Amino acid sequence: MxxxxxxxSTRIHEEVLESMMPFLKEQYGNPSSIHRYGRLAQKAIEKARTQVAQLINANSSEILFTSGGTESNNTALYGIAKKYPKSRVITSSIEHDAILEPCKKLEMEGFDIVYLPVDNYGLVDPHVLKNNLTENTSLVSIMFGNNEVGTLEPILDFVDICKDKNVVFHTDAVQAVGKVTIDVKELGADLLSISSHKINGPKGTGALYIRKGISIDPVILGGGQEMGIRSGTENVANIVGFGKACELARINLLENISKMKELRDYISTKIIQEIPGVTLNGHPLERLANNVHLTFLGVNGEDLLIKLDENGIAASTGSACSVKIQKASHVLQAMGFLHEQITGSLRLTIGISNNLTEMDKTVEILKNVVKELRSVSPFKEKYSF
Ligand SMILES: Cc1ncc(COP(=O)(O)O)c(C=O)c1O
Incomplete structure (x- = not known):
């Protein structure tokens, strides 16, 4: 394959798995316990907190462990917005459902939610954000890098605008961490979401960076763990693995980015040169190091996925990483794509262990599969390449 x-999701790194094993076997104490087992677990959590913090140049006291990107996003939205009932929350129309769904809920509770539009590349215009900020705005949440088309948003501009008006700024950086150098001190964002399984760590763990001075209302109440913001006995093994994944991502960051970019540019150029009727979606330059998102005109993306799977390639349409039901991509719709451009889309996302041979093989298989699907397509007259 x-x-x-x-x-x-990514393959768990061997060193990550090794780091977790003792906490799944013999070091099973509850981090809140006073005895040696408890203290060991607590110490391991604090080490992991430092490892996560170092990846984004935060202080370890600014890292809150969660169950993943979804919970981090929910905590940021509810944790800030609920302090200001019926306030305005500004987001973008191309966010992950882990932002859009809580926003819908807040809307039902009487909050004024603004979904900013994007251009054909998926970029939010900072001027449009500025024009939508009101006295009543409690939070702006705009993603760092889009999970479907890979476009990187001008976060620094958004932060400047929000700082000017004293509005809290959150960014969902789940796809960006490990693919972009992120320094929260330079960035200036107040809140930032991270997920472990996107960076070769275990699933079901993540973090929310909460800048010192920003206060968050707890969303999960109970025993008061995680600074009282996120109660519940910590998932020690996962947190330890997540910490290790962050450490490895930090040590190898520049090398990983340049390798992924090289493979990304190699495969996208080759596909476009060798297969007619293909376009690259998202911003051509301001994009995630590992994202190739394409439209194959006259082809159904889901048929393409099935054919690729039969031929040993795991890819995605990009629109449904959280649910089994395939729905038309809200991201591509917001970018103004036509129906056939949306249905013909394919997302290839590169990982740290992919190589050039795999890229060549993928192009060869794609060539054959696309040709085959086009020959039976209802659009075959329209797209007779
Ligand atoms: C941009 C973005 N945000 C949030 C999430 C959710 O993260 P998790 O799977 O860790 O809950 C994802 C997962 O695909 C994502 O791509």
């Missing part, structure tokens, strides 16, 4: 769905 050639695995090109690394935006959905």
């Amino acid at each position: 050639i695995y090109l769905d690394n935006a959905a």
